[in-house]
Amino acid sequence: MSPSGPELLRQIKSQIAEVDPAEVHELIDEGVAVVDVREAEEFAAGHIPGAKHVPRSYLESRIEAAVPDRSTQVILYCASGNRSAYAARTLQEDLGYEHVRSMNGGITLWKDRGYDVRVPRALSAEQRERYSRHLLIPEIGVDGQQKLLDAKVLLLGAGGLGSPIALYLAAAGVGTLGIVDDDEVDLSNLQRQVIHNSERIGVPKVDSAEESIRALNPDVKVVKYKTRLDSSNILEIIDGWDVIVDGVDNFPTRYLLNDATVRLKIPVVSASILGFDGQLSVFKPYEGPCYRCLFREPPPAELAPSCGANGVLGVLPGTMGLLQATEVIKLIAGIGEPAIGRLLLYDALGATLTEVKVHRDPECPICSREPSEISDEELGVFPDYEAFCAAAG
């Protein structure tokens, strides 16, 4: 005969370890994983600071992402200590976690004892629905979504790479997107620049991009710069952004951007594409190499692919742009391993992704020095673009 509900709960509680809120309060800063197993609305109404959120109904499928190491000390809690008792038994018996305890009395007792509760800024009902698939991933959740909504990301170029990046970051709820582009939409762009369309030929790309972003997600504020980055405007334009996404495929701007972002300590997610090949890296000043650590000097002008029109497979900027957008989200949410100190090489024809480790150059002309030592005059020191391309003949 199956036991009754209360009897079953007694049995379960006899098989697991329980812990008092006072002890949890002591342990909280010592590397234990505190996991809230309640539903999303309950978690959003207030939780133990630093708690991870894995609803009990998703325990089996999501606990590994929240607590990858099964030897970690795990403390589960719910409202009153019952759901967490069931969850503790599942972790212990079925999933092989070695040190699991359930907090008795749940967050109700925790609050009664006067301990801190963190109430995240609430998402609106519409935002909870719009971003529901983010809220279901423990690595993002309400906190991560708030970080995205608060983030300011500057896109250099609303072209091949910039189009998918802007669309997906807007969809993901990145709250402020800046776009720097001085160009107008051209028919030959539409093979890959999917943020624009046939009706907007001749329209400035920043305006066309803004229209598409608005239509997709009204949460996003668009800041437009219909200009080309140069040494006279770069510091003013890039100051204050959290992450910069480099979709510009010309060397002079890339060097200028590198030097200015090192000086302002802004991370850059960089990619370039040509033909069937793409490459990507994340340049986080002083944590990993900068662009000049990798490429001290630009290639000779006649070899630079940035002058004039080059062929590219239409889907390639989509692939590389979305790898960039992924790195941006990781940097903002503080999750995963961003591609810092790594150069990823994608070969579309071979369907291969190769990784090359790259290191800081202690002799780097830029990032071997403190930001305050890098003068305005040194930023992007390099012949100007027209002269550079003219030299290519």
Ligand SMILES: [Zn+2]
């Ligand atoms: Zn460097």
